[in-house]
Amino acid sequence: MSTHPLIDVQNVYFQYDGELILDDVSLRVREGEFVGLIGPNGGGKTTLLKIVAGLLVPQKGSVLVLGQPPREISSQIGYVPQQINLDKEFPITVLEVVMLGCLGRASLFGGYRKRERELAEKALAEVDMLAFRHRRFGTLSGGQRQRVLIARALAGEPRLLIMDEPTANVDSLSQQQIYDLLHKINEKCTIILVSHDLGVVSRHVTRVACLNRRMVIHPTTAITDSMIQDIYQSHVHLVNHGDILPSGYEPV
Amino acid sequence: MLEFFEVLWNQTFMQHAFLTGILASLACGIIGSYVVVKRIVFISGGISHSVLAGMGLAYYLGYPPLLGAVLFAILAALLIGVISLRARQREDTIIGAVWAIGMAAGLIFISRTPGYNADLMSYLFGNILMVSRSDLLIIAVLDGLIVLLVFLFYKPFLAVCFDEEYARLQGICVDAVYLLLLCLTALTIVVLIQVVGIILVLALLTLPAAMASHHVRGLLPMMLTATGVGMICTSAGLFLSYEPNLPTGATIVMTAGSLYLLSTAYHSLAQYRQRLRGKRW
Numbered sequence: 001m002s003t004h005p006l007i008d009v010q011n012v013y014f015q016y017d018g019e020l021i022l023d024d025v026s027l028r029v030r031e032g033e034f035v036g037l038i039g040p041n042g043g044g045k046t047t048l049l050k051i052v053a054g055l056l057v058p059q060k061g062s063v064l065v066l067g068q069p070p071r072e073i074s075s076q077i078g079y080v081p082q083q084i085n086l087d088k089e090f091p092i093t094v095l096e097v098v099m100l101g102c103l104g105r106a107s108l109f110g111g112y113r114k115r116e117r118e119l120a121e122k123a124l125a126e127v128d129m130l131a132f133r134h135r136r137f138g139t140l141s142g143g144q145r146q147r148v149l150i151a152r153a154l155a156g157e158p159r160l161l162i163m164d165e166p167t168a169n170v171d172s173l174s175q176q177q178i179y180d181l182l183h184k185i186n187e188k189c190t191i192i193l194v195s196h197d198l199g200v201v202s203r204h205v206t207r208v209a210c211l212n213r214r215m216v217i218h219p220t221t222a223i224t225d226s227m228i229q230d231i232y233q234s235h236v237h238l239v240n241h242g243d244i245l246p247s248g249y250e251p252v
Numbered sequence: 253m254l255e256f257f258e259v260l261w262n263q264t265f266m267q268h269a270f271l272t273g274i275l276a277s278l279a280c281g282i283i284g285s286y287v288v289v290k291r292i293v294f295i296s297g298g299i300s301h302s303v304l305a306g307m308g309l310a311y312y313l314g315y316p317p318l319l320g321a322v323l324f325a326i327l328a329a330l331l332i333g334v335i336s337l338r339a340r341q342r343e344d345t346i347i348g349a350v351w352a353i354g355m356a357a358g359l360i361f362i363s364r365t366p367g368y369n370a371d372l373m374s375y376l377f378g379n380i381l382m383v384s385r386s387d388l389l390i391i392a393v394l395d396g397l398i399v400l401l402v403f404l405f406y407k408p409f410l411a412v413c414f415d416e417e418y419a420r421l422q423g424i425c426v427d428a429v430y431l432l433l434l435c436l437t438a439l440t441i442v443v444l445i446q447v448v449g450i451i452l453v454l455a456l457l458t459l460p461a462a463m464a465s466h467h468v469r470g471l472l473p474m475m476l477t478a479t480g481v482g483m484i485c486t487s488a489g490l491f492l493s494y495e496p497n498l499p500t501g502a503t504i505v506m507t508a509g510s511l512y513l514l515s516t517a518y519h520s521l522a523q524y525r526q527r528l529r530g531k532r533w
Contacts, residue, residue, distance in 0.1 A: 054421065074421045081415070090413075091289065091469060092469075100410065103423075103424065108408055108424070110404060110406070135469070156422075
């Protein structure tokens with residue numbers, strides 16, 4: 001394990017349409033960790049993930065992944081977005097979806113290469129979906145689609161896997177299968193995932209980070225009532241008192 | 253009935269019309285598939301209608317209208333493309349404006365051109381029976397360009413159409429790929445205008461691809477199927493319109509529309525039966 005953190009987010013501020021979404025957020029993740037990022041809706045979880053993935057750039061603060069700005073090493077980051085954004089009507093096979101995950105590994109032009117096919121099939125085997133490779137993506141169940149999206153992220157052979165609500169719209173059996181799968185993947189790959197489901201996440205991850213505009217990091221997975229209170233009540237508190245925050249606002 | 257085949261065998265104008273239909277189907281099958289899956293039908297409508305400005309201007313200045321059409325289609329594609337990338341919120345309003353202003357400019361240019369304006373109807377509704385040898389050559393060149401670029405950019409196009417965000421993560425310059433796709437759409441529109449005219453272009457761009465999407469699993473099979481369906485529609489439309497002397501473009505579109513309804517009905521029925529079976533087991 002290297003001494004440098006794999007993810008090093010320092011004092012990040014992010015504003016969107018005049019609204020402060022991330023306020024002085026710092027987060028360090030070491031190689032091999034499995035970090036759960038929880039918090040209320042609108043708390044900035046997805047925004048932070050997108051910043052770590054290099055899709056968004058913060059107005060202030062620094063973000064380093066593997067010691068470099070995320071945009072420059074995006075091929076080493078596997079990203080699993082929320083499924084809702086994908087068109088289920090799109091005519092595309094499972095294998096093609098996964099091959100789109102390793103575009104950076106082969107020539108971008110012309111047809112698919114042997115190497116892309118091999119990487120994609122390997123990734124599909126890893127998530128136990130190889131038998132479905134010729135099926136149309138949209139005809140799969142929610143859990144199966146999620147596993148295909150994980151395979152797409154794995155096809156690029158990433159060192160970091162970033163996941164946004166991997167078990168949303170997935171039945172509880174598939175949910176368990178997905179977490180079992182993530183534990184297996186975690187043996188060789190650092191994982192950071194977002195969820196609003198505190199109970200489920202705390203059973204699986206090595207560390208929980210709570211985000212509601214500001215960040216509170218808990219070194220263990222012990223979730224206490226007061227923690228939940230802190231994260232969720234403060235949000236309710238915030239809503240009740242209108243949108244102007246007192247300058248000394250602290251969720252803890 | 254047989255008279256049509258006699259004419260096709262003997263007369264160059266009918267041979268040109270037939271070939272135009274076949275060549276246009278290739279462009280509309282390939283690019284139409286992108287238009288359908290990327291949901292840029294409205295943008296394509298905007299490009300198509302602003303082409304009238306280019307045709308009108310070329311006509312006014314005494315140049316071949318097809319040249320004006322190519323230039324203005326590309327110009328409109330880039331303009332609308334940049335607008336849709338920058339102003340996400342009011343995208344449809346701005347495209348609607350470009351659409352209408354393009355048509356208005358075209359009408360004014362045509363009205364200022366001395367002589368009589370018989371060509372206006374053929375711009376708006378197409379005239380596949382008037383395609384000249386040089387038009388055919390230009391269509392073939394545009395077709396070749398479209399096939400070549402789609403072959404080269406198949407993977408980036410697919411990546412951007414399916415999941416823009418992920419494409420960006422893969423280091424693809426999403427905006428440039430999107431603009432290139434719109435330019436190819438513009439070229440396809442110019443080809444299709446020869447067949448069915450500015451107003452009916454959307455039908456050929458979307459209907460064959462939409463029909464194909466019911467029955468395929470991937471984008472490449474969708475393109476091939478849509479091309480085949482397009483060829484059937486254009487040839488059948490040409491055939492059906494000949495004897496009763498109907499407008500060819502409109503007949504082609506009606507043929508495509510009828511086939512689309514049949515295909516949708518069949519597809520819905522198949523899905524319904526599958527659901528019933530799923531319930532029973």
